[in-house]
Amino acid sequence: MPKLACAAALFVACSAAHADPLPSWNDTDTKSAIIEFVDNVTTPGLETYVTPEDRIAVFDNDGTLWAEQPAYFQLYYALDILREKAQADPGILSSDVLKAANDGDMEGMMAEGVEGLIEIINISHAAITPADFETSASEWLATAKHPTTGMAYAEMTYQPMVELLRYLRDEGFATYIVSGGGIDFIRSFADEAYGIPPWQVVGTEGNTSYSAESGTPTIMKDGGVTFIDDKEGKPVGIMRHIGKRPIFASGNSDGDFAMLEWTTAGEGPRFGMLLHHTDGDREFAYDRDGHVGVLNRGLDEAAERGWTIIDMAEDWSRIWTGSR
Structure with a gap:
């Protein structure tokens, strides 16, 4: 290898070795x-x-x-999916928690604690294959604001x-x-x-x-x-x-x-x-x-x-x- 090419290769190698890993x-x-x-x-x-x-x-x-x-962020996803499903079938809003979630009433939604969140999960995260769920979630993450x-x-x-x-x-x-x-x-x-x-x-x-x-x-x-x-x-x-x-x-x-x-x-x-x-x-x-x-x-x-x-x-x- 010519001397100049060898020197250039060495410089590149040294630069890479000393590159800031956390810029x-x-x-x-x-x-x-x-x-x-x-x-x-x-x-x-x-x-x-x-x-x-x-x-x-x-x-x-x-x-x-x-x-x-x-x-x-997962809560925002769950609420968007819940609203989407409620538009197609208002009958799914069968509890005060689900109605509050659909209305964007965070205080009312959180009033039931974990049990209330599970109600929302049961509407927004269930009756779907993991593969279809992951497609839905990844598309939402890329487009929702x-x-x-x-x-x-x-x-x-x-x-x-x-x-x-x-x-x-x-x-x-x-x-x-x-x-x-x-x-x-x-x-x-x-x-x-x-x-x-x-x-x-x-x-x-x-x-x-x-x-x-x-x-x-x-x-x-x-x-x-x-x-x-x-x-x-x-x-x-x-x-x-x-x-x-x-x-x-x-x-x-x-x-x-x-x-x-x-x-x-x-x-x-x-x-x-x-x-x-x-x-x-x-x-x-x-x-x-x-x-x-x-x-x-x-x-x-x-x-x-x-x-x-x-x-x-x-x-x-x-x-x-x-x-x-």
Whole structure:
């Protein structure tokens, strides 16, 4: 190879090796802590080295990988589907909760708590195959508009977190979503949005059934909830689906506390991280109060547990993967 060509190839190789793996993260202690941890567990010969099969990273979704205010995106989807079905058959509005949901009365809808939400799920998420449901959800995410930002919901993933997922995979990690959201809903977009395939999604599960009537094998979503992947359910969901303790866990609320606690209690190097929503100008500012993404215990105990807190306003130069 000619000397100039050899020099150019070396320059390209060196540039790639030193390229910033997290370009949407500002050069703060948070970014340094992430890179230092990854270097420590991926460098052969170090006492902190972790073999690739044990490099498992788990991420909450709502409020961690995409936005969650003023309500979970899956709830907006459920309400839109409910209204669509009610237009075709008003008779499905058989309870006060369903009538409130159809009217956009969030207070009335939430009055019945979890039982009321299950009623809505039984209308909007049932009597459909998982494949048809995922098609419906992915189309809705690409076209429906968020009530505050006006962006498509699919555009409201966090660019810094997408970069982090890619960086971890480039360094031999397996990345999983562990979310309180419905597993089929998340599977409808996780691969395209985050590069996470359906089999690496852990989420809340509903009833499903199998039949082979008329010689056609079919799985149906039947409504209801069989497993809630939230709070103490998250470590349980991890063991059900993954089968081993992660070494890296990231969330944003006290609903993720048990997942971080269990992850960082293991032997060897561990990394726990919470996203603190401090940017009311570019996103939403919230923590200790509210109905979504409440973060109290995590803020109080992160330092003593050695967890890293992302300050969205200070640590991120960019928020959305979308055009804004």
